[in-house]
Amino acid sequence: MKRDFQDQFPLLYESGRLLFDQPLAQRSSFKIGGPADVLALPNTQKELIALLTYALQKQIPYFILGKGTNLLISDKGIRGLVIGMEGFQKITRDENYVSAFAGVKLRHLCEFAQQEGLAGLEFAHGIPGSVGGAVFMNAGAYGGEIKDRLYCSKCLIPELEHLTGSDPILHLTAEQHDFSYRMSALQTRGLIHLSSVFRLFEDEPSAIKARMKEIEQKRWEKQPMDLPSGGSVFKRPQGHFTGKLVEDCGLKGHRIGGAAISDKHCGFIVNLGQASAQDVLELIKFIQKTVYERYQVTLETEIRLIGER
Ligand SMILES: Cc1cc2nc3c(=O)[nH]c(=O)nc-3n(C[C@H](O)[C@H](O)[C@H](O)COP(=O)(O)OP(=O)(O)OC[C@H]3O[C@@H](n4cnc5c(N)ncnc54)[C@H](O)[C@@H]3O)c2cc1C
Incomplete structure (x- = not known):
């Protein structure tokens, strides 16, 4: 299987983004976990689609890895393909809306919004992990949840007929995420998160920063950080x-x-x-x-x- 992946994805392999028998402990906040048979780190939607298509065609199981902060990875590790989303990094602002790709750290999203004078994500400052993981989990803390600020998302439908057809992308409105406590349609429908737009509101950067600091302080006081x-x-x-x-x-x-x-x-x-x-x-x-x-x-x-x- 490994040799086949190498032959199929030579560019990924040569750029060190296709790794074999890769220990996952360092990619998990628990610092626990055995190896992935194959770990792929795509940078583009095209690479991601190619990897998924290949895995589905060959019936190789796959797992989507964010920052590994909500996982207990077994000692034997993960069989098949693990796709790390860290290559998907982009944050942009359009008026009171901020768009972030799946691999962006939630912390960076919060800091970006604060620097832009956009409030609403203070609750999320200090929740470790990626934007993709946070939307998938509907992460929340201190009275706020991702669902409160999410405007829409772009996801990939990991089914061969979609990946090889003309409509692999699904745009979800906020309601279509079916959010509830630590639950989303991404979980129930097995969707892959690519990016989300968050609707925020203007405030003084210093006031936003003060709220973020307060929340972070509470976390350090109460949790074994x-x-x-x-x-x-x-x-x-x-x-x-x-x-x-x-x-x-x-x-x-x-x-x-x-x-x-x-x-x-x-x-x-x-x-x-x-x-x-x-x-x-x-x-x-x-x-x-x-x-x-x-x-x-x-x-x-x-x-x-x-x-x-
Ligand atoms: C110290 C500590 C404190 C925490 N505090 C909080 C808290 O206050 N509130 C809270 O809600 N959580 C908290 N968490 C849990 C965790 O940080 C969140 O659940 C986080 O959103 C997970 O993001 P991740 O990128 O690490 O996802 P991962 O752990 O990598 O993955 C979690 C799940 O999301 C899926 N996933 C990840 N990215 C994608 C994607 N792009 N597309 C599809 N599926 C994807 C994975 O397949 C997996 O099933 C805490 C964790 C730690 C270690």
């Missing part, structure tokens, strides 16, 4: 706060192998240095079981568990 993690492990169960449930079960600091429930925020699992994906998985199951037995509350994971088990 200094240790590798995947953010909140679980979605917020209705009527409860995960961190409190876990803490009330006496699990603060509980450790399996190199993975531990954070002392600072019990909704986070942190990698103390040498954690394996298996350690994290066992800790997740242990938390789910303990919380269910004590409170009959089911904790559903927010982080996405991917790769070969």
Whole structure:
């Protein structure tokens, strides 16, 4: 399979954007994860379409990787093709609208808007990851969600009839994203995010900056930002706060192998240095079981568990 990819995509290979048996731990905020059989880093829509078309024609599984901040990648890694979106980098402004490509860091989008005197994305400052990942997940914090500011998106339909036909692109209005808590139509329909436009409003850059700073400060006070993690492990169960449930079960600091429930925020699992994906998985199951037995509350994971088990 690797040789075939090399032959099929010589330009990608020669420019170091087609890699084989590539460890993914450094591409995940958990700093955990085995290798990808093939890691491709396209820079253009054309390259992305060619890669997807080839994978679908050859029935090779593929996975779209943003900044890896909401993933637990298995120790065995990911079979088939992993497509990293970091090559898609562009931010532009048109009046009160800002457009950003999928690979742009959410932090850069927020900083760009602030410098332009455009407010509305302060809540997102400090959420790690890419614009593509944020739209896919409908990321949110401190009372705001991506859905509140998103105007429209451009996506790719990863189906052979579309990729090889004349209509591989799908334009989604805000409503067509079907956003809900950490959920979007990109997840349910398996769409690939290319870019989004956000509708913002004018304000003083210094006032926007002050709000961003305040939010970032809160994050550093409450979350274990200094240790590798995947953010909140679980979605917020209705009527409860995960961190409190876990803490009330006496699990603060509980450790399996190199993975531990954070002392600072019990909704986070942190990698103390040498954690394996298996350690994290066992800790997740242990938390789910303990919380269910004590409170009959089911904790559903927010982080996405991917790769070969
Ligand atoms: C310390 C820490 C704090 C966090 N705090 C928050 C928070 O406050 N609020 C919050 O909502 N999240 C938070 N997160 C989780 C995470 O940052 C977000 O979910 C983020 O939006 C994920 O973006 P990503 O680029 O890293 O996506 P990845 O982790 O790379 O991928 C996540 C999912 O999105 C898909 N995806 C990524 N890019 C694309 C694309 N272009 N097209 C289609 N699918 C794509 C992937 O296939 C995967 O299924 C936190 C994480 C950490 C580590």
